[in-house]
Amino acid sequence: xxxxxxxxxxxxxxxxxxxxxxxxxxxxxxxxxxxxxxxxxxxxxxxxxxxxxxxxxxxxxxxxxxxxxxxxxxxxxxxxxxxxxxxxxxxxxxxxxxxxxxxxxxxxxxxx
Amino acid sequence: xxxxxxxxxxxxxxxxxxxxxxxxxxxxxxxxxxxxxxxxxxxxxxxxxxxxxxxxxxxxxxxxxxxxxxxxxxxxxxxxxxxxxxxxxxxxxxxxxxxxxxxxxxxxxxxxxx
Numbered sequence: 001x002x003x004x005x006x007x008x009x010x011x012x013x014x015x016x017x018x019x020x021x022x023x024x025x026x027x028x029x030x031x032x033x034x035x036x037x038x039x040x041x042x043x044x045x046x047x048x049x050x051x052x053x054x055x056x057x058x059x060x061x062x063x064x065x066x067x068x069x070x071x072x073x074x075x076x077x078x079x080x081x082x083x084x085x086x087x088x089x090x091x092x093x094x095x096x097x098x099x100x101x102x103x104x105x106x107x108x109x110x111x112x
Numbered sequence: 113x114x115x116x117x118x119x120x121x122x123x124x125x126x127x128x129x130x131x132x133x134x135x136x137x138x139x140x141x142x143x144x145x146x147x148x149x150x151x152x153x154x155x156x157x158x159x160x161x162x163x164x165x166x167x168x169x170x171x172x173x174x175x176x177x178x179x180x181x182x183x184x185x186x187x188x189x190x191x192x193x194x195x196x197x198x199x200x201x202x203x204x205x206x207x208x209x210x211x212x213x214x215x216x217x218x219x220x221x222x223x224x225x226x
Contacts (some may be wrong), residue, residue, distance in 0.1 A: 004154075036217075043116075043202055044155070044217040089154050093215075099145055099168055100204075100215060102154030 002027045006090050006103035013110050019077040021106045023064075023090035026071065031092040033057075033066050033073040034100070038087045047075075047088070085110045114139050116205050116218035124224045125193050133188040133221045135203030143167075143208055144186040145215060146178060149200040161186055162208060190223075198225045 007022040025033065032051045036044040048057030053068035062077045073090060090103040117136045125131050137144050143162045147155035157170035161180035175191040184205070190197055200222050204215035 034214075043219040044204075046214060046216070049214065091154075099157045099160055099170075100147075100155070101157070104152075104154045 002031065002092060002094065002101045004090050004092055004101055004103035006088075006106050009087075009105075009107040011106060011108050013080055013108070015082055015110055015112050016079045017110075019075070019080045019084075019108065021075040021088055021090075021108070023073045023075065023103060024071050025073065025090070025092050027092055027094070027101075029094070030068075031094060033064070034091045034093065035062070035064055035073070035075050036089045036091060036102075038089065038105070040086070044089065080108070080110045082110045082112055084108060116203060116216050118201075118203050118218040118221050120221060121219070122222045122224075124226065126226050127193055127195060129193050129225075130189065130191045131193060131223060133190075133201050133203075133223070135186045135188070135205075135218060137184045137186070137203075137205035138216050141205035141207045141216070142184050143206045144180055144184065145204045145206070146186070146188045147202040147204065148172075148197075149202055149220070150196075151199070155202055158188070193225045195225050198223060 003026045034049045035047040037047045048059040050057040050066035056065045087105045089105045091100045145160040146158040149155040159169040164180045177189045179187045200220040202220045203218045206215045
């Protein structure tokens with residue numbers, strides 16, 4: 001079945017540092033890929049998405065590129081802020097039913 | 113545009129009891145999915161409802177059941193609660209007619225089973 005693997009956290013960075021959170025997936029067919037963010041005590045918010053190979057999703061300075069050849073969708077940001085501290089989830093969706101398969105999440109802690 | 117809402121926010125039950133969680137979908141959305149998020153884990157798909165019928169189910173036992181109403185709101189019912197049912201329950205709505213499979217999540221209901 002479908003699965004998503006993320007790097008384990010927590011990832012601890014200083015403000016303005018470069019961020020990479022690795023995500024790889026296993027799926028049949030050609031899924032859509034997503035990054036969701038969860039702030040403490042809240043639900044999930046869609047951060048960015050990509051629906052086909054070589055697509056780049058971007059939002060709020062975050063970027064991720066759909067790499068079919070390496071089955072990856074790594075999240076990057078050039079300069080993190082304290083307000084980026086949250087848990088980040090990589091997910092994929094089968095095109096047929098739009099249900100999501102999530103990774104376990106990676107906690108990001110950014111210090112001033 | 114009203115987002116996805118869930119009630120209650122928090123709930124405490126004891127083993128063996130039954131619980132009903134509620135979700136109102138985002139305006140214009142006709143599909144509702146439920147997820148269970150255990151502490152420190154990613155959300156796990158429970159089931160999805162479309163046009164008032166279950167349309168896909170994850171690896172959850174039959175004591176997890178649901179309903180979708182004509183206004184597309186939904187309920188999640190869990191019978192014979194177990195300690196491992198303690199989790200954040202997330203509802204997400206989407207639209208089959210939008211051409212995308214983007215889901216919009218509510219804030220969740222935190223269920224504690226004692």
